[in-house]
Amino acid sequence: MKTDWQPTADIETLRHRAQIMQQIRDYFAAQQVLEVETPQLSRFGVTDVYLQNLSCLFSGPGFAKQTPLYLQTSPEYAMKRLLCAGSGSIFTLCKAYRDDEVGRQHNPEFTMLEWYRTGFDHHQLMDDMQALLQPILATQTFLRISYQQAFLQYLQVDPLSAELSRLREIAARYGLADITANETDRDFILQLLFSQQIEPLIAEQLPVFVYDFPASQASLARLSQQDPRVAHRFELYFRGIELANGFFELQDATEQRQRFEQDNAKRQALGMETKALDESFLAALEHGMPMCSGVALGIDRLVMLALNKASIREVIAFPLDIA
Amino acid sequence: MATVSTNEFKAGLKIMLDGEPCNILENEYVKPGKGQAFNRVKIRKLISGKVLEKTFKSGDTVETADVMDTELSYLYSDGEFWHFMNNETFEQIAADKAAVGDTVKWLVENDPCTVTLWNGAPITVTPPNFVELQIVETDPGVKGDTAGTGGKPATLTTGAVVRVPLFVQTGEVIKVDTRSGEYVSRAQK
Numbered sequence: 299m300k301t302d303w304q305p306t307a308d309i310e311t312l313r314h315r316a317q318i319m320q321q322i323r324d325y326f327a328a329q330q331v332l333e334v335e336t337p338q339l340s341r342f343g344v345t346d347v348y349l350q351n352l353s354c355l356f357s358g359p360g361f362a363k364q365t366p367l368y369l370q371t372s373p374e375y376a377m378k379r380l381l382c383a384g385s386g387s388i389f390t391l392c393k394a395y396r397d398d399e400v401g402r403q404h405n406p407e408f409t410m411l412e413w414y415r416t417g418f419d420h421h422q423l424m425d426d427m428q429a430l431l432q433p434i435l436a437t438q439t440f441l442r443i444s445y446q447q448a449f450l451q452y453l454q455v456d457p458l459s460a461e462l463s464r465l466r467e468i469a470a471r472y473g474l475a476d477i478t479a480n481e482t483d484r485d486f487i488l489q490l491l492f493s494q495q496i497e498p499l500i501a502e503q504l505p506v507f508v509y510d511f512p513a514s515q516a517s518l519a520r521l522s523q524q525d526p527r528v529a530h531r532f533e534l535y536f537r538g539i540e541l542a543n544g545f546f547e548l549q550d551a552t553e554q555r556q557r558f559e560q561d562n563a564k565r566q567a568l569g570m571e572t573k574a575l576d577e578s579f580l581a582a583l584e585h586g587m588p589m590c591s592g593v594a595l596g597i598d599r600l601v602m603l604a605l606n607k608a609s610i611r612e613v614i615a616f617p618l619d620i621a
Numbered sequence: 622m623a624t625v626s627t628n629e630f631k632a633g634l635k636i637m638l639d640g641e642p643c644n645i646l647e648n649e650y651v652k653p654g655k656g657q658a659f660n661r662v663k664i665r666k667l668i669s670g671k672v673l674e675k676t677f678k679s680g681d682t683v684e685t686a687d688v689m690d691t692e693l694s695y696l697y698s699d700g701e702f703w704h705f706m707n708n709e710t711f712e713q714i715a716a717d718k719a720a721v722g723d724t725v726k727w728l729v730e731n732d733p734c735t736v737t738l739w740n741g742a743p744i745t746v747t748p749p750n751f752v753e754l755q756i757v758e759t760d761p762g763v764k765g766d767t768a769g770t771g772g773k774p775a776t777l778t779t780g781a782v783v784r785v786p787l788f789v790q791t792g793e794v795i796k797v798d799t800r801s802g803e804y805v806s807r808a809q810k
Contacts, residue, residue, distance in 0.1 A: 348657050398658065398679070401650030477659065477676045489656035490676070517655055533654065543654050 305615035315601045315613060318434055319391060322411060325430050331387040331413060336376035338393060342576035343368035345561035346517070347568065350397035352406065369395035372594050373412050374518065375579035378547070381414055381590060382582035389413035391597065402609050403539060403599060405617050411600075414592035420519075420530045420546040423591035424507050427534065427542065434604050435505060435536065442507045443500070445528070449488075452496045457488050458512060458527045465491070485514050498538045505536040518554070519545035534595070536603055544593030551583035624682040627660045635667075635688040638675065642667045642686035642739045650679070667737065668719075668744050686739060693736045695728045703728065703746070705736055716743035726781035727752050727799045748799045753808045754778055755794045759785060772804070 305312070326333065343351035351368040370376075372394050380388055394410040415423055421442075428440045449457040455468055465487045469478035472495055478487050500506050509532035513521055516529030530546035548554055555575065562572040601613040611617050625634065630648040637643070643664045652658040658679035665672050667688065677683070693705035693714065702715035703725070716736065720743040721728070727748035728734070735747040759775035775785040775795075783797055785804045794808040 346655065348652075348655060399650075399652055401652070404650065404652060473674060474676055477678055486657055489653045490659065493651055493653050493656075494661070494676075515655060540654055 302620050306611040306617055306620070307613050307615050311601075311605060311607070311613055312615060314605055318601055318604060319597070321434060322389075322391065322430065326389045326413070329387075329426075331389050331415070332385060334377065334380055334385065334388045334390050336370070336373040336380075336390055336392065338370055338395075339367040340370055340376070340576075341365070341367065342375070342578075343573050344371050345558045345565070345573045345575065346371070347561055347564050347570070351573075352395045352397045371396050372410060374592070374594070375576050377412060377414060377592070378587060379579060379582040381416065382585050382587045387413070387415045387590075400618065403602075405598065405610050405614055407618065407621070408610075408614075409597035410594055411597050412592065412594040414547070414590050416588045416590045418591045420509060420532055420544060420591050423544055423546075423593060424509070424532065427507075427544075427593060427595075431505070431600070434600065436604075437504055437536075440505045440507060440534075441501075442509060444510045445508055445512065446510065448496055448500060448508055449491075452499060453491060462487075485512070488512065489515075497535055497540065501535040501537060505534060505541070508533050508535065516548075516557070517543075517545065518548050518557075520548045520550075539599050539603060540596075541599050541603065542593050542595035544591060546591045547587065547589075549583065549587050549589065551580055554583055555580055623685045625685050626682045627677050627679050630660055630662060630677075635686040636664075637684040637686045638664065638666070641669065642688045642744065644688075646672070652679075667739065687741075688744075689738045691736050691738060692733050695730060695732050695734050697730065698725075698728075705734065705743075705746075714738075714743060716746055720744055721746050724748050724799075726777075726779045727797075728779065729754060750798060750800060751796055751805065752799055753794050753796050754781065756785070756789065756791050759789065759791050761790070775804075 349371045351371060353366050353368045355364040356367050357364045373390050373392050377388060377390065389411065391409065391411050393407055395407050397406065399406055415426060424442065446456060446458055449455055453468055455464060462484055465484060466478050469475060469487055469491060474490060474494065478490065481487055510522060510528040511531040513527055513529045515531065517531055519529040519531035522528045522530060532544050533540055534542040558575045565572050598610050598613050602610060607613050630645055632645055632647060634645045635642055636645065643666050645662055646665055647663040649661045650658065651661055660677045660679055662675050662677060663672065664675055694708055696704040696706050702717060703721050704713055704715050706713045714736065724746045729752050732749055732752060734749065736743050737745040754777040756775045757778055760773050772784045772786045774782050775789065776782050783802060783804050785795060789795060789807065796805040796808050797803065798805050
């Protein structure tokens with residue numbers, strides 16, 4: 299049998315990819331944002347219910363007992379420790395790893411661009427993203443719409459106030475009754491409706507920022523002071539692809555700990571293993587993190603969009619099955 | 622009963638849905654960044670032939686369908702059943718009208734057909750891509766006409782009606798593409 303050794307991305311694509319990486323580094327150099335490197339292997343994983351860490355065991359001097367280490371799903375905690383230590387605005391281009399994720403837009407090992415701007419709120423960070431990405435994606439402009447407006451416009455329903463039964467009704471209208479008829483988790487239905495009925499339509503021509511997600515999907519974003527039903531979290535979409543996720547960052551260590559504990563409670567309720575909290579990250583937050591906004595962007599997907607490729611396999615040299 | 626998880630989904634996998642065996646045509650993995658992953662699946666129900674989209678939460682399991690494609694020769698019909706034979710084991714299987722469906726008009730004795738079995742019983746019969754059948758009736762054509770001018774209807778021995786070029790006459794054997802129901806050529810002698 300012939301052994302597959304050829305890259306799935308052609309060399310021309312890899313050349314374009316390298317140019318995009320260079321363009322990103324040039325942008326941040328001009329903006330005086332510091333490039334940093336963070337650990338790929340950490341003693342802690344994430345508590346996120348729907349993010350699974352890959353892990354491995356380490357043993358060696360000082361680690362006589364095998365110690366589990368987690369491949370990082372994002373460099374977020376380490377970067378925030380740097381922010382707390384006084385780094386100022388920073389960016390990193392790194393690999394990130396997620397168990398269970400393979401598909402047309404997913405490879406378990408992928409490349410992430412993550413950056414933080416001190417003194418920025420989420421809308422200022424969106425301006426910054428647009429300045430970086432507009433030349434790469436070659437689009438006229440970017441649009442912005444709130445999560446609530448997006449639902450009102452595309453599905454004629456208010457995601458913040460609608461009854462669960464109303465959300466189920468709408469899901470049924472779009473042929474999604476099979477997995478929503480008995481669903482009690484509002485956020486699951488909202489995410490399903492968003493990804494099936496809004497995401498494919500919302501950014502066909504121009505990239506669109508969707509901002510102010512429901513507080514129940516806040517993740518590491520701070521809640522809005524004007525409307526505590528929403529959190530200052532945003533995502534960037536373009537041509538049916540979720541390209542980036544960002545936050546006006548939560549600075550409160552106590553609230554952060556509570557959110558981690560809520561994640562673990564939900565994990566337990568679902569019969570999943572709970573995760574140890576990253577105490578180094580929480581200690582850094584307690585010390586104090588400057589007001590900032592941050593965002594993580596999938597480089598592979600950015601290259602797909604810039605070069606008009608349908609599958610992530612066309613922009614990665616060696617996806618998992620032939621790695 | 623065998624089950625599979627969504628992680629094993631791929632085109633061609635046969636699963637049970639609403640008590641009916643189904644074939645997976647397409648499977649797409651969808652994962653909102655911070656949300657639960659799910660699989661959007663396009664499925665063909667093998668008995669009704671209906672194509673539909675289904676959504677599964679990733680990690681869910683479903684029952685597999687014991688569905689098997691077998692290559693059998695068509696023997697004859699007794700009016701109620703259509704009989705097929707395995708050329709190696711000489712085992713015979715009878716398919717009813719529901720299983721044969723529209724394929725009946727393409728059944729030629731001794732032709733190899735794909736008979737899809739569910740729990741050992743035939744549920745669909747697929748004819749070969751090309752069959753040769755004799756014309757039993759068509760209008761007399763005009764001399765000198767060539768293919769591609771629209772043609773005329775011709776009735777074949779099985780009752781199938783196919784458009785043929787004007788130069789093809791009653792009594793001739795023609796080759797037909799069963800997937801499109803279109804005339805291909807006169808049969809090679």
